[in-house]
Amino acid sequence: MSVITRPLAALGAGVLSTLATVGRVALFALAAFRHILTPPFYGREFLHALMHVGYLSLPVVGLTAVFTGGALALQIYAGGARFSAEQVVPQIVALGVVRELGPVMVGLMMAARVTSSIAAEIATMKVTEQIDALVTLSTNPMKYLTAPRVFAGLVTVPLLVAVGDAIGVFGGWFVSVQSLGFNPAVYLKNTVDFLETPDIVSSLVKGAAFGVIATLMGCYFGMHSGRGAQGVGQATKSSVVAAAVLILAANFLLTQAFFAT
Amino acid sequence: MISLQDVHKAFGAKEILRGLDLDVAKGESCVIIGGSGSGKSVALKCVLGLITPDRGTIMVDGEDITKTGDRDAFLARFGMLFQGAALFDSLPVWQNVAFRLLRGSLKRPRAEAKEIAIEKLRRVGMGPDVADLFPAELSGGMQKRVGLARAIAADPEIIFFDEPTSGLDPIMAGVINELIREIVVEMGATAVTITHDMTSVRAIADKVAMLHRGKIRWHGPVADMDRADDPYLRQFITGSPNGPIETLR
Numbered sequence: 001m002s003v004i005t006r007p008l009a010a011l012g013a014g015v016l017s018t019l020a021t022v023g024r025v026a027l028f029a030l031a032a033f034r035h036i037l038t039p040p041f042y043g044r045e046f047l048h049a050l051m052h053v054g055y056l057s058l059p060v061v062g063l064t065a066v067f068t069g070g071a072l073a074l075q076i077y078a079g080g081a082r083f084s085a086e087q088v089v090p091q092i093v094a095l096g097v098v099r100e101l102g103p104v105m106v107g108l109m110m111a112a113r114v115t116s117s118i119a120a121e122i123a124t125m126k127v128t129e130q131i132d133a134l135v136t137l138s139t140n141p142m143k144y145l146t147a148p149r150v151f152a153g154l155v156t157v158p159l160l161v162a163v164g165d166a167i168g169v170f171g172g173w174f175v176s177v178q179s180l181g182f183n184p185a186v187y188l189k190n191t192v193d194f195l196e197t198p199d200i201v202s203s204l205v206k207g208a209a210f211g212v213i214a215t216l217m218g219c220y221f222g223m224h225s226g227r228g229a230q231g232v233g234q235a236t237k238s239s240v241v242a243a244a245v246l247i248l249a250a251n252f253l254l255t256q257a258f259f260a261t
Numbered sequence: 262m263i264s265l266q267d268v269h270k271a272f273g274a275k276e277i278l279r280g281l282d283l284d285v286a287k288g289e290s291c292v293i294i295g296g297s298g299s300g301k302s303v304a305l306k307c308v309l310g311l312i313t314p315d316r317g318t319i320m321v322d323g324e325d326i327t328k329t330g331d332r333d334a335f336l337a338r339f340g341m342l343f344q345g346a347a348l349f350d351s352l353p354v355w356q357n358v359a360f361r362l363l364r365g366s367l368k369r370p371r372a373e374a375k376e377i378a379i380e381k382l383r384r385v386g387m388g389p390d391v392a393d394l395f396p397a398e399l400s401g402g403m404q405k406r407v408g409l410a411r412a413i414a415a416d417p418e419i420i421f422f423d424e425p426t427s428g429l430d431p432i433m434a435g436v437i438n439e440l441i442r443e444i445v446v447e448m449g450a451t452a453v454t455i456t457h458d459m460t461s462v463r464a465i466a467d468k469v470a471m472l473h474r475g476k477i478r479w480h481g482p483v484a485d486m487d488r489a490d491d492p493y494l495r496q497f498i499t500g501s502p503n504g505p506i507e508t509l510r
Contacts, residue, residue: 125350129344136336137336
């Protein structure tokens with residue numbers, strides 16, 4: 001009997017544990033948004049988070065976007081050539097970058113760069129009793145550490161996505177003009193004419209959602225880290241994995257919400 | 262002033278506090294001693310509300326801490342020096358010291374807060390030149406001093422010291438002990454210190470309480486400590502591996 005029940009019990013325990021984590025993350029997210037909306041507000045912490053999450057992420061976003069746009073142009077040109085449809089490169093690059101690759105690449109870069117550093121920083125603060133020190137100094141850690149970071153993610157990542165989209169399209173344009181023989185002005189005109197408002201809106205909405213996910217996961221796993229160096233490492237790893245998976249899942253749901261007919 | 266009655270706390274199956282009773286009078290310096298894992302830090306964290314006890318009552322000035330309405334005002338009465346100083350890495354020294362004065366109910370203008378921070382740093386023997394350094398640029402002893410300056414920055418009525426001399430050389434430990442004693446007397450504050458360091462106990466304490474397996478094993482004035490015949494206390498004071506306190510070898 002135990003041969004049958006033991007795997008079922010293990011499965012049940014796993015499901016319960018996952019559901020409990022989902023519940024805790026949901027409550028944590030609600031608390032974060034409540035603290036974003038209610039005073040006191042920590043302006044300096046918010047500005048610091050804006051710099052860290054937004055401005056300092058620009059180089060990595062720019063580099064990934066330009067190479068992705070360039071590679072996409074080459075792939076579409078090669079694929080289109082099979083059907084004598086090489087001329088669709090500007091339109092497909094624009095659509096691919098703005099609707100999908102721009103937001104997803106920026107989201108994943110946020111998970112790699114921002115989620116990991118937030119989780120490691122907050123987990124280290126927890127391990128070294130800095131979070132306890134905040135409480136004894138009459139400061140709510142959710143309000144001081146989590147709210148500014150999540151709000152910064154919500155505000156800055158759409159802007160990063162907009163920059164990433166523009167640089168990605170530029171990467172495609174540059175490769176198409178330099179290597180594939182496209183006319184620069186015609187390429188740009190085709191790009192601008194083809195893109196529609198919902199394409200850009202969906203891109204920015206995805207950016208906001210991914211920004212919240214990336215910062216929230218960093219804060220959640222940092223705040224709930226275990227003890228010692230191993231606890232910090234585990235929190236960092238879990239935060240990046242959770243952020244990356246949630247970003248891809250949210251991307252699918254948002255694409256479905258915007259474009260499924 | 263501080264009264265813990267029948268306080269229990271367990272983490273999972275592990276019972277840490279098993280009916281802790283302790284009273285600390287106003288203006289008194291009480292040192293809690295005991296082996297690692299005896300529940301000293303947990304007791305302090307219960308008083309501050311960082312950990313919620315499973316059972317028992319904790320009163321500060323006759324008021325049950327779980328029924329305190331204004332938590333900000335309650336915590337403003339406390340200062341705490343953490344074992345590793347717990348300074349905020351991202352802030353310069355003066356902002357660490359003046360942290361409470363830069364936000365919340367005790368907020369002051371930035372220039373005034375910096376002035377107070379520099380004055381508190383001077384009180385713990387540090388010059389204004391360290392004010393703009395970051396904690397990572399300081400030695401362990403200096404970090405403890407900054408932690409001490411932060412603990413006293415808002416002139417608290419009650420100060421907790423968690424292992425104030427751990428990790429310090431004997432001379433720096435002596436300096437910190439002296440500073441704590443001076444500051445507590447000068448401010449008229451109520452102090453609770455937890456430590457393993459018997460030199461600290463003799464330098465800081467008015468009263469000593471020994472915690473063993475989550476309960477007070479012995480308590481009394483520091484002058485009575487060496488004359489006490491409790492075998493647990495005697496073993497702890499002498500540091501003998503032989504006695505009723507179980508040791509791992």
